[in-house]
Amino acid sequence: MDHMRAVKDYARSSADQAAPLPDELRPPEVLERTVTYLLAAIADRAEQEESTRSLWKAWYEFLWTRTRAIRKDVAQQGLCSPAIVRVMEAIARFHVFCAARLVDQPVDAFDPRINSENLTQCLQTLKEMYDDLRVQASARLSGTVAGRFQSPSSVEIDCPFEPEFRAYSILMSLNEYSVLK
Numbered sequence: 001m002d003h004m005r006a007v008k009d010y011a012r013s014s015a016d017q018a019a020p021l022p023d024e025l026r027p028p029e030v031l032e033r034t035v036t037y038l039l040a041a042i043a044d045r046a047e048q049e050e051s052t053r054s055l056w057k058a059w060y061e062f063l064w065t066r067t068r069a070i071r072k073d074v075a076q077q078g079l080c081s082p083a084i085v086r087v088m089e090a091i092a093r094f095h096v097f098c099a100a101r102l103v104d105q106p107v108d109a110f111d112p113r114i115n116s117e118n119l120t121q122c123l124q125t126l127k128e129m130y131d132d133l134r135v136q137a138s139a140r141l142s143g144t145v146a147g148r149f150q151s152p153s154s155v156e157i158d159c160p161f162e163p164e165f166r167a168y169s170i171l172m173s174l175n176e177y178s179v180l181k
Contacts, residue, residue, distance in 0.1 A: 025076060043097075063094060095116075123169045
């Protein structure tokens with residue numbers, strides 16, 4: 001095994017399981033490198049290699065469990081920064097891609113309902129992160145004269161793709177009654 005390319009798999013939490021030790025959790029820069037590696041070195045390979053096209057199930061399951069482990073690390077550490085937003089945006093895009101590309105796969109290879117649930121969770125996390133980053137930026141500005149007159153929702157944050165992911169959230173909830181009224 002090449003330890004430089006090994007990526008932590010998802011492990012389901014249980015009530016009898018102790019909280020992870022700090023050295024078992026990946027810091028933000030490692031999470032960012034990991035998602036970049038997964039999507040550049042592994043995800044792209046399925047489209048590039050003819051032999052991999054028949055292995056969508058293994059491809060999806062491998063990437064899904066690894067990105068789920070990344071999301072778990074983010075949640076357990078309560079991480080929220082522009083770098084972590086980029087990580088979560090990349091994972092959400094993975095689920096959007098899978099929804100479009102794997103729609104014709106058998107349910108045992110790709111379950112659109114589970115993918116949709118994971119995408120919805122990613123989008124909810126992103127919404128919370130965008131809002132939290134605004135509150136943090138507003139708190140930093142509150143010490144300035146101009147900052148005293150701004151509401152947190154009007155504060156600019158360094159998340160240029162926020163509109164894209166807010167749009168995905170709207171699209172994902174079009175069938176909900178609360179969106180239609």
